[in-house]
Structures are given as C-alpha cells and as structure tokens.
Amino acid sequence: MSSVPVTYGEASITPRGDYAHCDADYTCAQQWARYTPQEHELFARLYARQMALLPGRACEEFVRALPHLQARSSIPRFDDINVRLKAATDWEIVAVPGLIPEAAFFSLLAARRFPVTVWLRKPEEFDYIVEPDLFHDLFGHVPLLFEPRFADYMQAFGAGGLKAQGQHALQFLARLYWYTVEFGLIRTPQGLRIYGAGILSSGGEVEHSLHSPQTRRVRFDLLRLLRSRYRIDSYQATYFIIDNFQQLFDATAPDFTPLYDQAAALPEIEAGALLPDEVDEKVSAETV
Secondary structure, eight states, X not given: OOOOOOOSSBOSOOOOSOGGGSOTTSOBOOOGGGOOHHHXXXXXXXXXXXXXXXXXXXXXXXXXXXXXXXXXXXXXXXXXXXXXXXHHHSOXXXXXXXXXXXXXXXXXXXXXXXXXXXXXOOGGGSSOOSSOOHHIIIIIIGGGGGSHHHHHHHHHHHHHHHHHHHTTOHHHHHHHHIIIIITOEXXXXXXXXXXXXXXXXXXXXXXXXXXXXXXXXXXXXXXHHHTBOOBSSSOOSEEEEESOHHHHXXXXXXXXXXXXXXXXXXXXXXXXXXXXXOOOOTTGGGTO
16 A cells, blocks of 8 residues: 655645555556546547647657557557557556656656556646646657657656665756656747647646746756756746757766756755846747
8 A cells, every 4th residue: 555645846735546556666557447438528628629739839759659649539548558659669658546756756667667647637627737647647748658769768767766766866856857858848940849748738838838928938957957946736937948859868868966966055946037147038939
C-alpha cells in the first residue's frame, strides 16, 4: 500500500487518486472496463478540442507521432498502445493512480516505463485541470515516446533522477523536467512551437504560453532554470525556449553534480521573474 505523494512544485491541492490499491512502485491496473460511456465521450471531446488548437502551434515531432496513439474516439487500452510503443522504442506505459513521488517517477523512467494516470477529469474540468489526469499523460506525453531520440532522452532523465536522489538534488531535476518536458517551447523557422506535454494537453495554456502578455518567455539557460520555482496548479508564469532538441540533449548530457552545487549556492528565482540580463520574448513570440 502506497501513501499519497508529496511533490516539489508549489500547489494548494491534495493529489487525487486511489493510492490504497497500488503497488510499492505506485503502478496499478488500468481497469479499462470500468470507464463509462460518458468518460469515453469526454476523452474524445478533449482529443478533438486539442486537435483543433494544435495546428501551427505544436512541434512537428509531436504532430508526426500523435497518430500512433489511435485514441481519437475513446480511451485506449494501455496494452494496445504498448504493442506499438514497444516495437518503436522499447518503451511501455504503466498505469498509476495519479501524481507519484519524484523518486518513484524517475525509477520508472530509467526502466523505460512511463506512468499514465488512470482517472479522467470531470466534465466541469474540461478547460482546465490542476493536476495530471489520463488525458494529459496520454495525449501530452506518450506521442514523443515514439520518437527514438526523445525516448532515449527520457530514459537518461530517469537515470539522472536516481543519481540526483543520492545527492539530495531531486528538486533541481524536477524543475528541469517541469520547464522542458512539461512546459517547454521550441524555436522553429515557422515561429515558436510547443513540445511540453502540460501545454499540448491543455485547452487554455496553448494560447497562454504563446501569446499571453502576462507571462515570461526566456531563452533556455540550464543553471537559471534549475534555480526557478514553479507552481503546479496554475498557468505557468515563465516558459523557457530551446533552439532545437539537440540543444536540450547536449545541455543535459554532462554530469550535473557541479550544476547542483552552483544552484544550491545561489538564490532561488520566483516564477515570473525576469533577470536583468534577460529578454522577455513577448513581441517576438509570434514572429520569430
């Protein structure tokens, strides 16, 4: 029996989910037969809504991989997706009751197992939900796991998390995950595009991340990012922009130990803050 997890991101919520019936690694059964017709219909509406929003906003790699889900009309069985995912990149998805602790999360990633929440949001949460549900995890994260380089990066991320745990530095790696895998933006010849799952699966944050005048968009800087706080229960106040995926892979490949030491010795940066030497890309977000 596992307990309700504590996470590093600031929030005013208690994680939802049935943690009394999951294994020690926080995995559980999907129990696909328990989904109601109403839940399948809600999932299909969420899928259709995001498909209408993402053209010209999502990165090419995500758009190319999305059809592998085969999830347009109903909640898919995780086992069916795993047949295709295992063949593509040797990954699989596993069911979890909801948010899980970073240590358990990174352990699953290191084993090429991606945790997907089993419960789906309520109809009244159609436009915004404060924590990851089945739609967020499946639609937002899983498509890029079909891309071999990104799939390898995610496994390396998990291994880095296990190492960071021994260095008491998980909060820094959690920030890296949050500001890249969950809420990252990428520069393309056509303009800024989204690759972060938290944006890709959100109806409101797609527009907010690219065009809202109330948020900061700054160039990716690894040490700055590791010092940056975040909240998990609201639209993001800061987004980091990478020039390409190779920049992200290269920046996160070396040993992080010196960076952890540097980050720990410097003040934390509040979400939404702009440092004196930074440029806020509000205007260029639509034109670069």
